[in-house]
Amino acid sequence: MSYYFDTKVSADFESVKKKVISELEKEGFGILSEIDVQATLKKKLDVDFKKYLILGACNAPFAHEALKTENKVGTMLPCNVILQELQSGHIEVSAVNPTASMQAIDNENLADIAKQIGEKLQRVIAAL
Numbered sequence: 001m002s003y004y005f006d007t008k009v010s011a012d013f014e015s016v017k018k019k020v021i022s023e024l025e026k027e028g029f030g031i032l033s034e035i036d037v038q039a040t041l042k043k044k045l046d047v048d049f050k051k052y053l054i055l056g057a058c059n060a061p062f063a064h065e066a067l068k069t070e071n072k073v074g075t076m077l078p079c080n081v082i083l084q085e086l087q088s089g090h091i092e093v094s095a096v097n098p099t100a101s102m103q104a105i106d107n108e109n110l111a112d113i114a115k116q117i118g119e120k121l122q123r124v125i126a127a128l
Helices: 013-026 037-045 060-069 098-104 108-127
Strands: 004-010 030-036 052-058 079-087 090-096
Touching (some): 004 108, 013 108, 030 037, 037 052, 060 108, 079 108, 090 098, 090 108, 098 108
Antiparallel strands (some): 004 090, 030 052, 052 079
16 A cells, blocks of 8 residues: 555646645645745755745644544644646656555554544645
8 A cells, every 4th residue: 555645747836736625625724834844955955956935734634533533633634635746847746655554553443543534645746
């Protein structure tokens, strides 16, 4: 089982970002954090790196259920979705596979929540 779902999109980075956020919203996710890895590496290490963005996506009702089910699952939240520019106009979008990441926790109820969230993230990736 892969730890991520992914697809490649031919478009500019900003339009792919907008589309990803829109598709996440359709599946009930909001964006809690946005990490610009390219800017961070430039600032901290003076390293030139490709466009690479990490979106911390959260589906609040499912996150609430997961936290009620397993109180330390917050160590694995939110669901990260990354966008990386492979070359100009070619963007790869990847989302965590929550079923794979939750295998470390022996809790059937949590596994069901992870499966449902995974299905939502797969629909996001497929819609791109």
